[in-house]
Amino acid sequence: MTSYVTLPYPFEPTEAPPEYRGRPIIDPERCIGCGACARACPPDAITVEDDLQRGVRRVKLDVSRCIRCAFCEEACPAMAIKLSREFELATPNKEDLIQIVEIPLVKCAVCGRYTNATVRQVAKANAITTHLPQALREEMSGYVNLCDRCRRVRAASRIYESIPIFHKPSTKATVGEVHGSKT
Amino acid sequence: MGRKLKSIWVFHLNTGACNGCDIEILDVLTPYYDAERLGVKLVGSPRHADALLVTGPLTRQTYYAAKKAYEAMPPSPRIVIAVGTCACSGGIFYDSFSVHGGIDKLLPVHIYIPGCPPRPEEILFGIAQLVGLVNKKVKQVVQRASPELKTEPLERLWLDLREETRRVVGYFDRDEVLNTFKELVLKAYTRYDPRRSLEKLVDEYCSQTDDPRLCFVMKYLYTRFLDILEWYKKSHYNIEDMLREEAWRRAT
Structure with missing residues (x-):
């Protein structure tokens, strides 16, 4: 009886062992676009950038730079990125190794421009504060929809209002105007 | 590469690799993987x-050596194969002062x-593609996500526990161990005194398993779970009610 030593691989399919770390794959249904993976990634294979014209955040995963360290998987708060067991990645074109996930951004409730938070991030922020008292929740949910600038203006005006000697009823009405005049 | 290639003779060039990829290339040439049956020599x-089989990032030191090796090759077909993440794009060294980037x-x-390093099968797949035996399997994906958020109930609690599991369990077994503990927690929260019944369940699990490491992990996770509950309690987060709800939802 003859026994074959050689793996018949390219002619017959084979699978990687269960502990194998293959290419990472982002689950577009779960990713919230927080960029924790991009911060954790040692070779910067994952990059996150905001496209303010189109109102999307692009999470770009370049597998040709990935070193399979699984730091992204450790860092992900939404359990969206996972290392798969896929290994047949050889390609003549490097662009084939890129995965891009686009997540819509939130529009600022005051000035109407796109903010630096995604819709899912805001939904998540609202979801994890369900245990807080109603008044505090309302106060907080007023801030999550704002862009950085409007948030600062709003916080400053709230502090201003809370101090009785400075209090003027007209302050609240000028929030939008201050923002508009400076930009 | 106008015509189909039949038997590729390969010169192995290391432009500054850590030897990981080189060892995988040695593997490919062993009788088990046997790249020579595809005509590779x-x-x-x-x-x-x-x-030219290139491994490693293109360092400043090897820039001219790589150029000379390429120029010394016969003018046709002059194929360049980039093996490993470093040769493809620079990899972890992409922004180093002494590295130009990938061989491209x-x-x-x-x-x-x-791959870091690529499996021998992965290298075989690449060679098979050059010879024309297989086609490429990957392509660029652009996915536009919907605004809806998809979360699991009690996601934060499981993430906290995963953080704790990470301290004592390796990468591969972690999810499995955590899922076992999850089942125990949810089972305990259908009962009257969940904390005590969880302790009992953990003890029961430990007496059944013959792996002392699993026993240690479960007991460790149990103590950490209590600490996490205390922490949630301090921040007025009523996690135990949510756990009970979830447990009943699962049970029914």
């Missing part, structure tokens, strides 16, 4: 080679084989 000089900064690359 390793040669000692670039003058005899059809293909200097030479036209015919096939990229990423």
Whole structure:
């Protein structure tokens, strides 16, 4: 009886062992676009950038730079990125190794421009504060929809209002105007 | 690469790799993987080679050596194969002062084989693609996500526990161990005194398993779970009610 030593691989399919770390794959249904993976990634294979014209955040995963360290998987708060067991990645074109996930951004409730938070991030922020008292929740949910600038203006005006000697009823009405005049 | 390639003679060039990829290439040449049945032969000089098998990022030190090796090859077909993440794009060293980047900064690359290091099968797949036996399987994906958020109930609690599991369990077994503990927690929360019944369940699990490491992990996770509950309690987060709800939802 003859026994074959050689793996018949390219002619017959084979699978990687269960502990194998293959290419990472982002689950577009779960990713919230927080960029924790991009911060954790040692070779910067994952990059996150905001496209303010189109109102999307692009999470770009370049597998040709990935070193399979699984730091992204450790860092992900939404359990969206996972290392798969896929290994047949050889390609003549490097662009084939890129995965891009686009997540819509939130529009600022005051000035109407796109903010630096995604819709899912805001939904998540609202979801994890369900245990807080109603008044505090309302106060907080007023801030999550704002862009950085409007948030600062709003916080400053709230502090201003809370101090009785400075209090003027007209302050609240000028929030939008201050923002508009400076930009 | 106008005509189909039959038997590729390969010159192996290391432009600054950590030797990981080189060892995988050695593996490919062993009788188990046997790249020679695809016509591949390793040669000692670039003058005899059809293909340049490059591993490692292109360092400043090896820039001219790589150029000379390429120029010494016969004018046709002059194939360049980039093996490993570093040769493909620079990898972890991409922004180092002494590294130019991937080999594609200097030479036209015919096939990229990423991986850190790539499996021998992965290298075989790349060679098979060059010879024309298989087609590529990957392509660029652009996915537009919907605004809806998809979360699991009690996601934060499981993430906290995963953080704790990480301290004592390795990468591979972690999810499985955590899922076992999850089942125990949810089972305990259908009962009257969940904390005590969880302790009992953990003890029961430990007496059943013959692996002392699993026993240690479960007991460790139990103590950490209590600490996490205390922490949630301090921040007025009523996690136990949510746990009970979830447990009943699962049970029914």
